[in-house]
Amino acid sequence: MKKHIGFPRDLLERSIDERLQYFESYTMAHPFQAQTLAKVKRFIFHPGGVQILNLFGIPGVGKSKLIECLEQQVWQEMVPLLELDPGRIPIVVVKAPSPQSTAWSWADYHFRFLNACKEPQIRHKILPASMWRTKTDPAKGTTIQRRMSGLELQYAAEKTLEYRKLLAVVIDEAQHLAKIGSGRKLLDQLDYVKSLAERTRILHILVGPTELLSFRNLSGQLSRRSKDIPFERYRFERKQDIRIFQGVILTFQKHLPISEEPDLVTNWEYLYLNSLGCVGILKQMLLRALTHVITEGRNKMTAQDLKDAELSDSQLEKIASEAAEFDALLTSNPNRRKRIMALIGMDKVSDKSLVSNDESNSRKPPVGVANPRRYPVGGNEN
Numbered sequence: 280m281k282k283h284i285g286f287p288r289d290l291l292e293r294s295i296d297e298r299l300q301y302f303e304s305y306t307m308a309h310p311f312q313a314q315t316l317a318k319v320k321r322f323i324f325h326p327g328g329v330q331i332l333n334l335f336g337i338p339g340v341g342k343s344k345l346i347e348c349l350e351q352q353v354w355q356e357m358v359p360l361l362e363l364d365p366g367r368i369p370i371v372v373v374k375a376p377s378p379q380s381t382a383w384s385w386a387d388y389h390f391r392f393l394n395a396c397k398e399p400q401i402r403h404k405i406l407p408a409s410m411w412r413t414k415t416d417p418a419k420g421t422t423i424q425r426r427m428s429g430l431e432l433q434y435a436a437e438k439t440l441e442y443r444k445l446l447a448v449v450i451d452e453a454q455h456l457a458k459i460g461s462g463r464k465l466l467d468q469l470d471y472v473k474s475l476a477e478r479t480r481i482l483h484i485l486v487g488p489t490e491l492l493s494f495r496n497l498s499g500q501l502s503r504r505s506k507d508i509p510f511e512r513y514r515f516e517r518k519q520d521i522r523i524f525q526g527v528i529l530t531f532q533k534h535l536p537i538s539e540e541p542d543l544v545t546n547w548e549y550l551y552l553n554s555l556g557c558v559g560i561l562k563q564m565l566l567r568a569l570t571h572v573i574t575e576g577r578n579k580m581t582a583q584d585l586k587d588a589e590l591s592d593s594q595l596e597k598i599a600s601e602a603a604e605f606d607a608l609l610t611s612n613p614n615r616r617k618r619i620m621a622l623i624g625m626d627k628v629s630d631k632s633l634v635s636n637d638e639s640n641s642r643k644p645p646v647g648v649a650n651p652r653r654y655p656v657g658g659n660e661n
Contacts, residue, residue, distance in 0.1 A: 285533035285540075295573050298536040303566055305534050309527050309558055312345055315510045319349055322506065323370070323447045323482060324356075329506045330476040332484040335491045336510030337601045339560035342486055345510065346372055346449055353446065368443040371395045375455040383458050383468065389432035392448070396439050440479045453485035457494070466497045473504060489605050509609055512602060513556035524551060527558055531565055538578040546585075553589050555602055564588045 290298050308316075315334075322332055336342050350372055354361075357369040373392050376384075440448070450456075456468045476483045485491055492507065513520040513527075525547050532543040543550060543565075554561035567588035572580050590598075620626050 286536045290536040291538055298573055299566070299570060301536055302534060302569055306344060306348065307527065307530050308348075310523055311511050311513065312341060312348070312558070315508060316345060316349055316352070318508050319345075319484065320352065322508075323353060323484075326482050329504065330482065331473060331505040332482060333491045333494075333505055333507045334484055334486045334510060335489050335507065335605075337488065337512060337555075337557065337605050338598055339555070339557040339563070340510050340512050341557065341559040342510055343451070344559065346451055346486060349449070357446075364444070366443065368396055369446045370449065371445060371447075372449040372451060374451045375453055377452070377455050377458070383456055385471070386432050389436040392436050393432065393439060396443060398435065398439055437475070437479065440475075440481055445479075445481050447482040447484055449484045449486060451486045454487040454490050456485075457490070465494065469494055469497065477504075489601065489608060492608065509605070511609070512605075513551075513558075514606070515551060515556060520556070521547075521551075524556060527561070531562065535565065535569055535580065537569070537572060537580060539580075541580040546582075549585075553585075553595065555595065555599055557598075560590070560598070564590070 286301060290301055319332065319334060322329055334342065334345075350370055353370045357367075361367055361369070371392065373388065373395050376387055376391065450472075456472075457465055472483055472485070475481075485494075513524040515521065525544055528543050528547055528550055532541060535541065550561060550564075553564060564585070565588070568580055568584040571584050571587060572578075617626070620628065
């Protein structure tokens with residue numbers, strides 16, 4: 280008997296909400312997601328000195344789903360240790376709120392972080408007495424006042440990071456950090472994240488669009504302590520990408536809970552154009568089309584259903600321009616490397632001598648140049 284591939288057939292007898300929920304929650308580990316996920320997990324378990332990880336990609340590429348999978352996998356891999364230390368929280372995901380006013384609020388962020396950690400009595404946190412300040416009033420004598428409530432939340436958040444032994448904090452929609460009041464600088468915002476990661480020795484993962492990269496270039500300190508991980512879309516000009524994208528379409532096609540399976544793969548170019556090679560955009564488009572089909576009581580998805588589910592041309596154009604910018608960032612620029620060499624006085628060095636290879640390990644130094652040797656540490660050489 281041939282094994283059925285796709286959605287459970289009994290879904291066809293279930294409610295509209297159950298069928299839509301099935302497809303909406305369906306996840307596949309396509310190659311770009313799996314590769315990006317593996318890179319992020321490697322830094323979570325072995326940071327190698329990295330304090331801030333910038334995970335960036337264009338809208339619709341699937342960042343939110345990747346974060347969801349990341350959180351699940353980290354918890355699963357930590358199960359043996361969590362059995363010995365049940366109070367530990369290995370990873371927390373906080374969605375950075377879009378400020379209602381013009382200024383970002385760290386107090387709001389700390390509240391959301393504590394809530395994500397399921398910390399009790401958040402609104403009743405107080406500072407330890409050692410952090411209170413004393414105000415002297417000649418008429419009334421000495422009175423003790425606590426500092427502003429925002430610091431209480433900050434202190435509680437930092438202690439939670441310490442006591443819960445987190446490996447990583449994920450800040451989704453991290454571009455909202457740029458929404459600051461006129462009295463503060465963006466660099467101050469990122470310095471705080473860097474300082475927090477440094478003090479607690481806990482990796483902070485900033486997730487958002489390509490503008491995250493302009494954040495970390497504000498200072499050399501931020502750049503050297505951070506690492507960039509791009510989450511790519513599938514590119515039309517790469518044949519391997521197209522084969523994978525066609526496989527993604529086929530998998531979604533098999534999991535659409537309707538009795539007549541549509542032939543989506545035949546129209547892969549149309550679907551690529553309307554998703555720009557982004558799995559997230561593709562899935563949302565198919566979900567909208569599926570909703571139209573099921574709510575009308577039909578069993579077949581038509582070309583018109585897909586047409587009605589498209590993003591508008593202006594929406595696609597905006598995302599496509601961001602995709603072009605993203606692709607340009609990933610393209611190596613030899614002129615940039617030459618500028619770096621000129622800045623540090625290496626502009627006369629041949630490019631060939633900068634290539635690492637196995638043969639260079641056995642190459643002898645020129646006449647008159649001493650062999651490299653290990654120098655003593657912690658004292659003067661006799």
